Amino acid sequence: MVQFILDPKAGVPFYRQIIDQIKFGIASGSLTAGEQLPTVRALAVELKVNLNTVTKAYKELEIQNILETQQGTGTFIGKTVIKIPEKERSKKLQDICNEFSTIAFSYGFSADDIINELQKKNRK
Amino acid sequence: MVQFILDPKAGVPFYRQIIDQIKFGIASGSLTAGEQLPTVRALAVELKVNLNTVTKAYKELEIQNILETQQGTGTFIGKTVIKIPEKERSKKLQDICNEFSTIAFSYGFSADDIINELQKKNRK
DNA sequence: ATTATTGTACTATAGAAACATAACATTAAT
DNA sequence: ATTAATGTTATGTTTCTATAGTACAATAAT
Numbered sequence: 001m002v003q004f005i006l007d008p009k010a011g012v013p014f015y016r017q018i019i020d021q022i023k024f025g026i027a028s029g030s031l032t033a034g035e036q037l038p039t040v041r042a043l044a045v046e047l048k049v050n051l052n053t054v055t056k057a058y059k060e061l062e063i064q065n066i067l068e069t070q071q072g073t074g075t076f077i078g079k080t081v082i083k084i085p086e087k088e089r090s091k092k093l094q095d096i097c098n099e100f101s102t103i104a105f106s107y108g109f110s111a112d113d114i115i116n117e118l119q120k121k122n123r124k
Numbered sequence: 125m126v127q128f129i130l131d132p133k134a135g136v137p138f139y140r141q142i143i144d145q146i147k148f149g150i151a152s153g154s155l156t157a158g159e160q161l162p163t164v165r166a167l168a169v170e171l172k173v174n175l176n177t178v179t180k181a182y183k184e185l186e187i188q189n190i191l192e193t194q195q196g197t198g199t200f201i202g203k204t205v206i207k208i209p210e211k212e213r214s215k216k217l218q219d220i221c222n223e224f225s226t227i228a229f230s231y232g233f234s235a236d237d238i239i240n241e242l243q244k245k246n247r248k
Numbered sequence: 249a250t251t252a253t254t255g256t257a258c259t260a261t262a263g264a265a266a267c268a269t270a271a272c273a274t275t276a277a278t
Numbered sequence: 279a280t281t282a283a284t285g286t287t288a289t290g291t292t293t294c295t296a297t298a299g300t301a302c303a304a305t306a307a308t
Binding site: 011012013016020023024026027028089092093094096097098100101102103104105106107108109111112113114115117118119121122 | 126127128129131134135136137140144145148149150151152153154214216217218220221222223224225226227228229230231232233235236237238239241242243245246
């Protein structure tokens with residue numbers, strides 16, 4: 001389960017906030033494989049947004065193989081696991097971290113800031 | 125000095141990313157009072173965006189008394205002390221960290237993997 | 249079989265964001 | 279005085295975001 005929340009002031013489109021929260025929910029374990037998400041209509045009502053906005057979010061996640069939808073039944077967290085060849089693994093990690101810290105630095109955060117924040121989350 | 129970077133995948137409008145990076149840059153000390161920013165045209169070329177996009181960002185910050193512009197001369201960091209509420213700052217850090225750990229998780233990396241990699245770089 | 253629930257599809261409207269392009273206004277350098 | 283560099287302003291176009299409203303399609307429940 002995930003408590004969805006939209007922030008109109010975030011500067012991030014609603015449908016993207018929904019996408020992000022689902023993705024992060026999966027990554028953090030709050031959402032597990034096979035779990036059913038709220039119906040498009042239910043979530044639209046809950047978040048006070050249009051049906052199409054939720055649909056757009058779900059659909060994009062289905063295209064990414066993160067969600068599985070069954071018309072008439074519902075939308076579910078998929079079982080997709082991304083596998084990377086061991087050789088590429090450490091290079092990929094470096095790439096991600098480089099991009100990550102570069103962006104964080106551009107906002108004036110230090111490496112320690114980031115590490116602290118990640119450790120904070122890690123403890124939870 | 126600040127190294128500006130735009131992330132097209134962030135879902136945040138370009139002009140807002142520029143605004144944020146300047147604001148947070150000032151707050152963190154990477155940008156200091158009186159310092160000249162890149163010219164609107166130079167930054168537009170550097171970031172590969174339209175002149176109007178940079179102009180929009182600079183203008184909004186001038187309205188907020190964060191920047192001071194002199195036509196014919198340039199755009200400068202103002203002397204008005206800008207304080208970003210700690211809440212906002214930590215939220216930004218969270219946002220950035222969430223986005224990246226989500227990406228990292230989706231590739232099968234753990235928070236520890238990221239932290240280790242960052243610490244490795246940090247020691248260099 | 250019928251009905252309710254679910255996802256899907258389409259049209260139309262409005263505003264924001266970004267772009268291309270062009271011109272104008274002020275200042276500093278020559 | 280002229281030129282170059284800077285910020286300013288303006289018009290028009292395209293794409294994205296979000297909305298409202300309507301209808302269709304597949305599944306589950308009765």
